[in-house]
Amino acid sequence: MQLKSMKNTSQTKNITVREKLALATCALLQTAGQSAQAADGWEVDSALMIYSESDSRVTAIEPIMSARKEVEEDTFLSMKLVLDSLTGATPNGAHTSGTAQTFTKPSGNGGYTVAAGENPLDDTFHDTRVAFSADWERPVLDNNSRMILGGNISNEFDYMSLGVSATFMRDFNERNTTLTTALGVNADTISPVGDVPTPFANMKTPGADLSLSRDGDSDNKTITDFMIGVTQVINRKTLMQFNLSLSSASGYMNDPYKVLTVVDNSGTRIGQVGDDLPYVYENRPDSRSRQVFYWKTVHHLTEDVINVSYRYHTDDWDVNSHTVDLNYRYELNGGSYLQPHLRYYTQSAAEFFAHNILDTQVATTQYASSDYRLGELNTTTIGLKFVMPMKGNSEFSIRAESIVQSYSKVNSSIGTLTGDAGSQDIVPDLDAFIIQVGYSFYW
Amino acid sequence: MKQVLLLLLTAWLLAACSTVQPWEKDLLARPSMALVADKLDSALDEHIYFSKEASMGGQGVGGGGCGCN
Numbered sequence: 001m002q003l004k005s006m007k008n009t010s011q012t013k014n015i016t017v018r019e020k021l022a023l024a025t026c027a028l029l030q031t032a033g034q035s036a037q038a039a040d041g042w043e044v045d046s047a048l049m050i051y052s053e054s055d056s057r058v059t060a061i062e063p064i065m066s067a068r069k070e071v072e073e074d075t076f077l078s079m080k081l082v083l084d085s086l087t088g089a090t091p092n093g094a095h096t097s098g099t100a101q102t103f104t105k106p107s108g109n110g111g112y113t114v115a116a117g118e119n120p121l122d123d124t125f126h127d128t129r130v131a132f133s134a135d136w137e138r139p140v141l142d143n144n145s146r147m148i149l150g151g152n153i154s155n156e157f158d159y160m161s162l163g164v165s166a167t168f169m170r171d172f173n174e175r176n177t178t179l180t181t182a183l184g185v186n187a188d189t190i191s192p193v194g195d196v197p198t199p200f201a202n203m204k205t206p207g208a209d210l211s212l213s214r215d216g217d218s219d220n221k222t223i224t225d226f227m228i229g230v231t232q233v234i235n236r237k238t239l240m241q242f243n244l245s246l247s248s249a250s251g252y253m254n255d256p257y258k259v260l261t262v263v264d265n266s267g268t269r270i271g272q273v274g275d276d277l278p279y280v281y282e283n284r285p286d287s288r289s290r291q292v293f294y295w296k297t298v299h300h301l302t303e304d305v306i307n308v309s310y311r312y313h314t315d316d317w318d319v320n321s322h323t324v325d326l327n328y329r330y331e332l333n334g335g336s337y338l339q340p341h342l343r344y345y346t347q348s349a350a351e352f353f354a355h356n357i358l359d360t361q362v363a364t365t366q367y368a369s370s371d372y373r374l375g376e377l378n379t380t381t382i383g384l385k386f387v388m389p390m391k392g393n394s395e396f397s398i399r400a401e402s403i404v405q406s407y408s409k410v411n412s413s414i415g416t417l418t419g420d421a422g423s424q425d426i427v428p429d430l431d432a433f434i435i436q437v438g439y440s441f442y443w
Numbered sequence: 444m445k446q447v448l449l450l451l452l453t454a455w456l457l458a459a460c461s462t463v464q465p466w467e468k469d470l471l472a473r474p475s476m477a478l479v480a481d482k483l484d485s486a487l488d489e490h491i492y493f494s495k496e497a498s499m500g501g502q503g504v505g506g507g508g509c510g511c512n
Contacts, residue, residue: 047483051491062490064483080486129509154509165505176463184505225504231478233463237470241478245500294501298476305475313498321498329475337475347497374497385484399484405495434491438483 042067047397047438054431057121058088067443075138084129089121093258093370094279095355095426096120097269104206104277106194106257111206119428122257129156145170150184161188165225176233180243184225191218192256199283200362202276203259209275221251229294237300245292253284260370260415261356267419270359280362282369284352290315305329313347319374321347334389341383341401350374354414355421361414368414375427376408383434394441401434 044067051060066080092103096119104111105124114120133152140147148167154160165184172179190196194210201213229243259279262270270278296309311323323345330338352367353374361368383401390396407427409417420426463471470476479485479502493499494511 045481045483047487049487062487064487066483066486082486082490084490131509150505152505156509159509161509163505165503167504174462174465182504184503186505223505225500227500227504233468233471236463236467239471239476239478243501245504247500290498290500292498292501296478296502298478300470300473300476305473305480307480311498311501313501317497319497321496323498323501327480329480345492345496345498350497373495377496379492379496397481403491403495430495436484436487 040070042069042443043440044443045438045440047436049434049436051432051434053088055119055121055428056089056123057430058086058090058125061085076136078135078137080131080133082129082131084127084131086125086127086129088125089123090125090257091372092120092122093255093282094120094261095370095421096424096428097261097420098424099269101269102277103259103279104203104208106192108194108204108208108210109206117424119425127156127158129154129159131155140168141170144172144175152186158192159188159190161186163187178231180227180229180231182225182227182229184223186223186225188221188223188251189218190220190252190256194256196252197254197256197281199254200280200365200368202262203279203281205272205275205277213281219252221249221253223247223249234297239298241294241296243292243294245290245294247288247290247292249288249290251286253286253288254282255369255371256281258282258369258371260354260368261420262359262362263356263416263419263421264359265416265418267356267416267421269420280357282371283367284350284369285317285367288315288317303331317374318349318351319347321345336386336388339385339387339399341381341385341399343379343381343383345379345381347377349376349410349412352414353410354412355410355417355426356415358415365414372407372427376410377405379403379405392441394439397436397438397440399434399436399438403430403432403434405430405432 046065049062062082062084064082068076068078071077094101096117098116100116101114101120102111112123131154133150135148135150137146137148139145146169150165152163163184163186165182167180167182169178169180195214195217196219198213198215204210204213225245225247227243227245229241231241234240259281262278262280264270272278291314293312298305298307307327309325313321326342328340332338352369354368355370357365357368381401381403383399385397385399387395387397406429409427411417
């Protein structure tokens with residue numbers, strides 16, 4: 001949301017040569033495609049988003065605010081604060097069964113029962129996240145290069161993430177080409193409720209001794225990202241971007257709250273043995289290497305703007321995905337606009353994804369997870385946004401989006417699709433809805 | 444390495460194909476032509492899909508990790 005330039009939009013029809021030159025000068029001083037910014041004061045964007053999943057799953061209320069200021073000539077300071085309040089229930093990894101299932105809460109104290117035919121959801125789930133980030137951007141070397149130094153911190157009661165990043169951009173070819181290189185490092189610490197479960201240890205009955213099935217009270221992971229990209233002015237109306245990202249993560253990659261159902265060869269859930277419930281905690285590799293190719297084009301039609309992107313993601317967990325995203329900005333009178341949004345995402349399952357695990361495989365399997373997000377899935381998003389200029393150079397926006405995620409049963413060398421996994425709906429669709437209101441202003 | 448070479452080759456080809464003069468950049472300078480037209484929407488969406496899918500990134504580096512369930 002760039003408010004000052006919205007004035008430009010409404011005035012462009014009768015623009016003079018002098019104004020065109022002024023705009024062109026702005027373009028010279030900025031990255032191609034970026035707008036002119038406020039010279040004084042803070043440019044503030046704020047929004048409140050409500051995200052709600054069907055079937056009493058997750059609901060998130062998320063206020064967000066960002067502020068940007070030109071602190072000295074061509075030097076900008078940006079800050080962003082996000083609060084994220086989550087309630088509801090989330091899948092615990094076990095699959096739907098023809099018989100009722102009883103689970104223990106992550107804390108080890110107390111349990112919950114899931115009825116026959118129901119997707120096992122952990123309804124003790126709740127969280128509050130606070131995230132803050134800041135960027136400092138300034139020219140370096142000469143007028144053709146810029147550097148952005150950034151830092152971010154995100155904190156939940158069981159998770160802490162600290163990160164720094166550096167981005168270097170250089171313009172070539174009369175500022176029609178921008179090369180970008182970026183490096184980011186994140187250090188995360190997870191301190192799960194009920195401590196870190198030992199991989200493939202059984203979920204215990206409520207109140208049981210957990211000391212032999214836990215590996216300390218916290219663990220860490222480090223993520224290093226590198227990106228190289230080029231932004232190119234194709235012609236007077238078209239801008240194109242290509243990015244290649246490499247990411248390397250090492251450390252604790254498990255979801256400490258996810259289990260797999262233990263079944264026999266016929267797919268029947270095994271019985272409780274002592275204080276061991278027939279569910280074992282997942283285990284993922286302790287490293288992950290990802291490559292992402294990203295392409296985006298922004299094209300100006302007569303008045304409207306089309307923004308389309310494609311992303312290909314691949315990694316050494318065998319998760320390959322394609323994402324297509326399309327925004328169409330339809331200009332209305334008086335500087336307002338409507339923006340329909342379409343997004344389609346499809347991914348293959350991680351090589352160690354399985355819906356369950358055989359009792360004979362528990363001792364011999366190195367990695368297994370039934371986290372639905374590592375399975376084969378598609379996500380379809382349809383949305384609409386309306387933006388309206390307000391008095392005092394401010395702007396109001398509202399958007400609504402519908403998200404449908406559907407999953408497929410995956411054949412794996414781990415576990416079996418006979419028994420419950422074959423006869424029950426173990427991959428129910430997820431429907432979610434977003435409603436968001438935004439207000440932008442200068443301060 | 445092959446991918447980096449491909450990217451650089453693409454950049455070189457694109458750079459060769461056109462030169463838009465500064466006084467022709469009136470449309471490109473509009474906010475509607477920004478690569479990321481609304482950074483808040485983008486940040487919120489990235490967080491949602493990071494929590495629901497096994498892919499992330501493409502437009503930048505880093506960002507706040509989370510134990511998203």
